[in-house]
Amino acid sequence: MTQLTLIIGNKNYSSWSLRPWLLMKQFNLEFAEISISLYTPESRELLQKYSPSGQVPVLLHNNLKVWDSLAICEYLAETFTDIPLWTPDKAARALSRSISAEMHSGFQALRQNMPMNCRKKYPGRGFALGVQKDIDRITTIWQECRQKYGAGGKFLFGDFTIPDAMFAPVVLRFLTYGVQLNDIAQEYANAILSLPTVQNWITAAHNETAVISKYEF
Numbered sequence: 001m002t003q004l005t006l007i008i009g010n011k012n013y014s015s016w017s018l019r020p021w022l023l024m025k026q027f028n029l030e031f032a033e034i035s036i037s038l039y040t041p042e043s044r045e046l047l048q049k050y051s052p053s054g055q056v057p058v059l060l061h062n063n064l065k066v067w068d069s070l071a072i073c074e075y076l077a078e079t080f081t082d083i084p085l086w087t088p089d090k091a092a093r094a095l096s097r098s099i100s101a102e103m104h105s106g107f108q109a110l111r112q113n114m115p116m117n118c119r120k121k122y123p124g125r126g127f128a129l130g131v132q133k134d135i136d137r138i139t140t141i142w143q144e145c146r147q148k149y150g151a152g153g154k155f156l157f158g159d160f161t162i163p164d165a166m167f168a169p170v171v172l173r174f175l176t177y178g179v180q181l182n183d184i185a186q187e188y189a190n191a192i193l194s195l196p197t198v199q200n201w202i203t204a205a206h207n208e209t210a211v212i213s214k215y216e217f
Helices: 015-026 043-050 069-079 090-105 108-113 131-152 162-176 183-193 196-207
Strands: 004-008 031-035 058-061 064-067
Touching: 004 015, 015 069, 015 162, 015 196, 058 069, 064 069, 069 090, 069 162, 090 131, 090 162, 108 131, 131 162, 131 183, 162 183, 162 196, 183 196
Parallel strands: 004 031
Antiparallel strands: 004 058, 058 064
């Protein structure tokens, strides 16, 4: 099979890039990685070389371009059918897709006021109107999934699957902004943070030198 190539943005800031990158790393899918620093004078031209939307991430495979985090995850699940990227149980899988889509399209207050920034700690910052409501909804999702389907492992549906990749950037946001979590949510966050793949991403983020001022307090 022709090599996969994933186009991503800055690891310190690009939550959308983290999702498919983490999924592919967790399941040992070999891929080439092309990183484009965002919000530079060259960014637009470089992005348009790969991305019809002018945004990251983009997956290149054979003659296909697949853009958007969730679309990439779905494409990988359809391509590598022998790998359990979604949980095998039908009911659990329906819930997996629902919460992944909710994460993909929702939580705008959290996104806007607590941008991902792996290098910094801003405890207590970013709690604008609507942010706590988003946090409460996210932690309710985590708790319900863990209690109903998580008995077989440390993740939302036991083993690591697509929804864990979708929520991983939120875990990093909660760490940056010192969000206080209940025991179940904190245990889940700790499971995500303990992954060597996540730690590798964080280390790479710290090694970057680019600064995007709109994501800094």
